[in-house]
Amino acid sequence: MKWRWPDAFCAALINSQPMGFYHPAQLVRDAREHGVEVRPPDALASDWDCTLEPLEGQRLRAVRLGLRQIRGLKADDGLKLMALRAQGVRTPEGFARGLSRRTLELLAEADAFAGLGYSRRQALWAVKGLAGEAQVETRAPLMARQTLREVQVDLPLMSAPLEVAEDYRTTRLSLKAHPCSFFRPELERLGAVPAGRLKALRPGRRTCVGGLVLVRQRPGTAKGVVFMTLEDETGTANVVIWKDIFDANRRLIMTGSLMAVHGQVQNEDTVIHVVAERFVDLSHLAAAMRQEDPDAPLDRRDGGRLQASRDFH
Numbered sequence: 001m002k003w004r005w006p007d008a009f010c011a012a013l014i015n016s017q018p019m020g021f022y023h024p025a026q027l028v029r030d031a032r033e034h035g036v037e038v039r040p041p042d043a044l045a046s047d048w049d050c051t052l053e054p055l056e057g058q059r060l061r062a063v064r065l066g067l068r069q070i071r072g073l074k075a076d077d078g079l080k081l082m083a084l085r086a087q088g089v090r091t092p093e094g095f096a097r098g099l100s101r102r103t104l105e106l107l108a109e110a111d112a113f114a115g116l117g118y119s120r121r122q123a124l125w126a127v128k129g130l131a132g133e134a135q136v137e138t139r140a141p142l143m144a145r146q147t148l149r150e151v152q153v154d155l156p157l158m159s160a161p162l163e164v165a166e167d168y169r170t171t172r173l174s175l176k177a178h179p180c181s182f183f184r185p186e187l188e189r190l191g192a193v194p195a196g197r198l199k200a201l202r203p204g205r206r207t208c209v210g211g212l213v214l215v216r217q218r219p220g221t222a223k224g225v226v227f228m229t230l231e232d233e234t235g236t237a238n239v240v241i242w243k244d245i246f247d248a249n250r251r252l253i254m255t256g257s258l259m260a261v262h263g264q265v266q267n268e269d270t271v272i273h274v275v276a277e278r279f280v281d282l283s284h285l286a287a288a289m290r291q292e293d294p295d296a297p298l299d300r301r302d303g304g305r306l307q308a309s310r311d312f313h
Contacts, residue, residue, distance in 0.1 A: 006034045007060045011050040015066065023307060024069065025173035026214065026231070037062040040175055041069050042115045043107055044090065048078040069171045070110040077103045091116070092123070096130045104130070110170040111163075120158060120166065165289040168306040178233035179258075179306055180211055183285050187232075190260045190280060196234030198274070203267040209237045209274055210260035210282060213309045216253070226253065228276075230261065240266070241276045249279050257305040258282040 002009040010031035014024050028038050037055065039045070039062050045053075048068050052061040067078040077099060084098045092113060096104060107113060108123035118126060158166070161182045167174035180187065184194075192210040193201070201207055211230035218226045224243030229236055239261050246253060260280040266273045286306050 005060075006031050007036045007052055007063055010036060010038070011052060011063045014063075014069070015049045017068075021215070021310065023172065023214065023310065025168075025307060026236075028063075028065075028173055028175070029231075031063065036060055038175060039064045040114070041065045041067055041110055041112050041171060043081065043095065043112045044085065044115045046112070047082060048075055065171070067112075069173075070106055070112065071170055071172065073103065073106050073110075081107075092118075092126050093130065096127070101127065101130065106170070109166065111167070120163070121156075161289040162291075165286075165306060169290075172307060178231075179286060179289060180232035182289065183210070183258075183282065184233070186282070186285060187260060191262075192260050194234040195230065195232050195237040198237055198265060198272050199267075199270075201265045203265055205265050206263070206277075207265055207274065208260055208262045209239075210258070210280075211237060212258055212286075212306065213256060215310050228253070228261075230259070237261075238271075238273045239263070239276050240273045245276055252279050252281050256281045256283055257307075257309070258286045 010027050013019075013022075013027050017024060032038055037060075039053065042064070046064055046067050048066050050066040050068075051064045053064050054061050067073055067081065068075070080098055081095060081103075084095055089095055089098075092104060092108075095107075104127035105124065108118075108120065108127050111120045111123070113123035113126075114120075116123075160177060161179075164174045164177050164179055164182075167176060168179070187210045190208055190210065192208040195209055195211060198207070198209065209230060209232075211232035213228060214231050214236065215229040216226060217228075218224070224246065226241040226246050228239040228241060230239060231237075241249075241253065252259070256279070259282055261274055261276050262278045262280075263274040263276040266275050283305070289306070
């Protein structure tokens with residue numbers, strides 16, 4: 001099914017979350033690498049679940065991410081939005097008559113009003129400025145005759161890294177860019193090669209690779225060996241960490257969300273690993289994506305994590 005219908009396969013797996021080994025971000029990345037167009041959650045187009053949208057002249061369809069992908073949004077609120085949309089509602093003011101302000105804020109923060117022509121900040125300003133919430137006409141009929149929208153002001157545009165960080169915070173993935181694309185100069189200064197180039201390196205060569213930590217595994221049958229998966233903008237890299245190296249770097253390995261790994265390339269039957277020798281914690285770079293003021297103190301409440309790794313022991 002994945003080979004023949006990667007669009008349906010991707011949508012079905014995301015609709016079945018939480019499950020399995022992979023984050024939605026990795027499912028989306030794999031689908032896009034196999035020719036599937038993926039579209040973001042949208043207040044005017046998304047159902048609760050992911051859906052498939054026809055593409056003219058193409059066999060595969062576009063995957064429209066569902067409202068379920070928005071962190072904190074409840075299924076009941078998603079269904080209410082769909083019902084309002086079926087009644088012809090097409091504006092934040094209209095949605096405000098059936099949805100709570102908090103629900104509107106979650107939609108705005110997730111950039112789900114982009115289809116209405118609002119940037120993320122413009123949408124959040126608009127919904128915070130609404131004069132009433134659900135049933136405003138019956139609760140305050142005189143106020144209901146007034147406009148619900150405050151005057152829109154010119155708001156500064158978000159930087160590209162901040163947009164991507166907000167995507168990860170609100171929807172657990174970004175269709176705009178991969179975080180490591182912003183860190184590539186720093187990774188290159190450490191000697192890191194893109195994960196997609198590892199297959200071109202000869203076995204035994206010492207190299208470095210960096211990326212977001214996706215998975216950490218420590219199988220009970222592996223005699224203390226830890227397996228880690230990193231992801232950058234070009235793909236994934238598998239890292240093997242022997243027990244003595246793990247014991248010496250345990251804290252960094254178990255808590256780092258973005259790191260560079262120096263080690264030796266191993267290629268056995270086309271399965272490529274980097275056998276780790278030392279590590280560099282780059283989690284501060286992920287934390288810096290959320291800072292508009294480069295001189296402001298970094299917010300390290302979550303260790304700079306953009307997404308939680310999936311750890312198996």
